[in-house]
Amino acid sequence: MSEDEPARKPIEEDARIDALEKRLSAAQQREEQRNLKPGSGADANYRSGNRVLADLLGGLLGGSVIGYAIGYFTDTNPWGLLVGLFLGIVVAFRNIIRAANRGPEN
Template sequence: MSDDKPAREPIEEDARIDALEKRLAAAQQREEQRNLPKASGADANYRSGNRVLADLLGGLLGGAVIGYAIGYFTGTNPWGLLVGLFLGIVVAFRNIIRAANQRPEE
């Protein structure tokens, strides 16, 4: 028993284990690709709808506030407010048309 040999011989790598490790790595890679977050069409439509709403409300409210302020300081209050609202509506629709004419990102 004084031999220098270990009690067990080291086990060589089996070809089946190598094939199994390759299959496992490929499966993990496919799973990572499958679980990547993807922007769906519904999300993009929701964002564009929110943008249209924000443009419309921002144009109306911004035009009303600026028109009222100009009318208040110049003494032409109802006309300043009406002109401001009209310009706000024009700007809002211009922004909405520009957003509608843009191509979606892919």
């Protein structure tokens, strides 16, 4: 033996071990996908938060614009605006409560 050659030859990788590792990693990935709940996580919370914000702002702005327009044309402007704003708040909270009771899967 020469000085450049090691005393023992390195053990070669067994093809069966490689195949087993591939099957094991594939099974772990399938298990993670199976345990992952649909609609969960930060994305679903972000979407539901945006939905609540849009319902709230839409109800307030929509009710105030429609109430102002009705009050302007009927010449009862402060009361038309207040009634429209109140109805917009009621509709916004109704939509928020319905979305909260429906759950994150929809």
